[in-house]
Amino acid sequence: MSELDQLYREVILDHYRNPRGHGALEPHDAHAEGQNPLCGDEVSIFVRFADDGETIDEIGFEGRGCAISQAATSMLTELVKGRKAEEVAVLPKDELLEEIGIPLTPIRLKCAILGLGVLKVALHRAKGTPLPEEWRTLENELRLADD
Amino acid sequence: MAVTPATKLDARRLRADFPVFDELVNGKPVAFLDSAASTQKPRQVLDAMREFYEHSYANVHRGVYTLAERATAGYEGAREKVRAYVNAPSSREVIFTRGATEALNLVAYAWGLDNLGPGDVVVITELEHHSNFVPWQFIAKKTGAEFAHIPIDDLGELQLDALDEIATRGNVKVVANNLVSNTLGTVNPVEKLATWAHEQGAIMVVDAAQAAPHRKIDVQALGCDFLAFSSHKLCGPSGVGALWGRRELLEEMQPFNFGGEMIRSVALDRTSWNELPYKFEAGTPAIAEAYGFGVAIDYVSEIGLDAIEAHEHELVVQAMDALAEIPGLRIFGPPAERRTGIVSFELENVHPHDVAQILDWEGVAVRAGHHCTQPLMTRLGVAATTRASFYLYSLPEEVDRLVAGLLKVRKTFA
Numbered sequence: 001m002s003e004l005d006q007l008y009r010e011v012i013l014d015h016y017r018n019p020r021g022h023g024a025l026e027p028h029d030a031h032a033e034g035q036n037p038l039c040g041d042e043v044s045i046f047v048r049f050a051d052d053g054e055t056i057d058e059i060g061f062e063g064r065g066c067a068i069s070q071a072a073t074s075m076l077t078e079l080v081k082g083r084k085a086e087e088v089a090v091l092p093k094d095e096l097l098e099e100i101g102i103p104l105t106p107i108r109l110k111c112a113i114l115g116l117g118v119l120k121v122a123l124h125r126a127k128g129t130p131l132p133e134e135w136r137t138l139e140n141e142l143r144l145a146d147d
Numbered sequence: 148m149a150v151t152p153a154t155k156l157d158a159r160r161l162r163a164d165f166p167v168f169d170e171l172v173n174g175k176p177v178a179f180l181d182s183a184a185s186t187q188k189p190r191q192v193l194d195a196m197r198e199f200y201e202h203s204y205a206n207v208h209r210g211v212y213t214l215a216e217r218a219t220a221g222y223e224g225a226r227e228k229v230r231a232y233v234n235a236p237s238s239r240e241v242i243f244t245r246g247a248t249e250a251l252n253l254v255a256y257a258w259g260l261d262n263l264g265p266g267d268v269v270v271i272t273e274l275e276h277h278s279n280f281v282p283w284q285f286i287a288k289k290t291g292a293e294f295a296h297i298p299i300d301d302l303g304e305l306q307l308d309a310l311d312e313i314a315t316r317g318n319v320k321v322v323a324n325n326l327v328s329n330t331l332g333t334v335n336p337v338e339k340l341a342t343w344a345h346e347q348g349a350i351m352v353v354d355a356a357q358a359a360p361h362r363k364i365d366v367q368a369l370g371c372d373f374l375a376f377s378s379h380k381l382c383g384p385s386g387v388g389a390l391w392g393r394r395e396l397l398e399e400m401q402p403f404n405f406g407g408e409m410i411r412s413v414a415l416d417r418t419s420w421n422e423l424p425y426k427f428e429a430g431t432p433a434i435a436e437a438y439g440f441g442v443a444i445d446y447v448s449e450i451g452l453d454a455i456e457a458h459e460h461e462l463v464v465q466a467m468d469a470l471a472e473i474p475g476l477r478i479f480g481p482p483a484e485r486r487t488g489i490v491s492f493e494l495e496n497v498h499p500h501d502v503a504q505i506l507d508w509e510g511v512a513v514r515a516g517h518h519c520t521q522p523l524m525t526r527l528g529v530a531a532t533t534r535a536s537f538y539l540y541s542l543p544e545e546v547d548r549l550v551a552g553l554l555k556v557r558k559t560f561a
Contacts (some may be wrong), residue, residue, distance in 0.1 A: 039500045039516060040530030066498035
């Protein structure tokens with residue numbers, strides 16, 4: 001497999017072309033949006049909890065940007081659906097990066113974890129789940145917009 | 148312009164001067180199409196700087212020993228080369244800065260803070276690089292002056308018929324414009340703007356960062372009051388650039404930075420300033436870099452600005468013709484006759500970062516992003532573009548590789 005195929009492997013292109021969980025959720029229980037000022041990627045995430053008020057029952061996103069940022073957010077929705085908010089709050093980024101499964105340069109890494117950062121901020125705001133230092137930095141760097 | 152044998156340069160021969168072109172990226176020779184961001188460096192500049200450090204280096208201006216004299220001669224010799232390069236009346240009017248950005252900040256602060264106030268208007272354009280936009284926006288806010296912009300049309304050319312309306316808004320005091328747009332390559336009518344600016348009693352500030360490396364600059368013919376450019380876009384080292392300013396304006400201005408070298412005398416209760424240009428060169432400057440800047444000016448001048456301009460024009464015509472054949476590709480900016488060797492474009496349904504990433508795997512280096520021109524991106528209705536830019540060492544087959552790479556991008560995202 002050439003490097004080109006590796007970087008834009010079929011599964012990423014598939015998520016980019018046919019994003020899962022695409023679209024805003026109204027009404028929703030949690031929401032945040034953010035951008036990557038470097039390449040202008042934008043992601044907005046909406047979450048609805050199950051009756052227990054903890055479990056992510058539905059998750060949707062809207063956004064525009066490079067294939068990596070949009071495909072990674074699409075993969076993220078599949079990864080976290082059915083999980084509890086506090087579990088997602090501490091979800092290591094490596095778990096998402098394994099799903100993406102391609103080597104990323106430091107610049108493209110920011111594209112890949114934009115959606116995860118936005119989701120963590122949304123849960124932090126709605127549920128008061130912890131937002132570790134690493135993501136607070138990201139909150140500044142990525143201009144995760146205040147509601 | 149017409150290409151005659153007398154003005155033709157041999158890019159293939161010139162490439163031998165640039166060690167970086169021996170480098171393989173992803174197993175392929177680099178098609179470096181990002182010279183608008185920064186240019187590669189010829190051996191002549193690299194060797195001269197090394198030689199300078201090995202034989203002639205010390206701090207400049209104050210030492211009485213031989214090495215200091217040699218260093219000062221090298222540094223001041225470079226100033227004279229900059230003067231001649233832009234046809235400035237006097238080398239006292241040439242100030243070494245960290246680059247075009249610092250030069251433009253110097254004017255905005257040192258001239259703007261003392262000369263702007265409520266009722267005054269600062270005029271920039273929708274095409275400006277942030278470095279000639281944000282300093283003026285900031286200083287206008289700080290002084291209460293109005294901040295007005297000249298809009299562009301759909302081809303990225305300035306709409307000068309907006310000037311009459313702008314003149315009704317107050318006392319126009321500054322007009323700031325880039326001679327060449329870094330994103331679109333548009334060559335702007337700076338002479339006309341300078342005439343209009345002077346009719347309003349305003350000063351004309353020219354950002355020549357994208358112009359000076361590519362075409363002949365004559366500050367007296369342009370009729371401007373300040374002109375800024377950088378060494379690193381002209382085959383020279385980074386960390387140094389120049390500001391040319393009219394002597395009477397520079398004489399009136401207060402210093403921008405304070406420290407060593409820029410003073411005449413310092414006492415506990417007062418300080419007086421050194422003469423031009425040293426008033427604006429506080430601290431130890433980028434000595435070897437300024438020297439290298441001068442060598443780069445020699446290198447480029449020897450090839451000839453007319454030959455460089457003609458070479459880039461051939462490449463931009465080739466690129467625009469070939470890119471226009473790619474389905475879903477949209478080129479921004481004016482026709483080739485009214486631009487330099489810069490082409491910005493978008494490819495339908497593919498983000499510029501994905502375009503640049505795939506091109507990199509093909510060994511083609513292009514820029515993707517907003518190019519520090521966010522107001523222009525907003526005007527064009529895009530978040531970012533992909534930009535290819537050429538210089539004296541660029542080859543027709545590199546344009547071919549760009550086109551082949553773009554076809555691959557399209558196939559990947561089909």
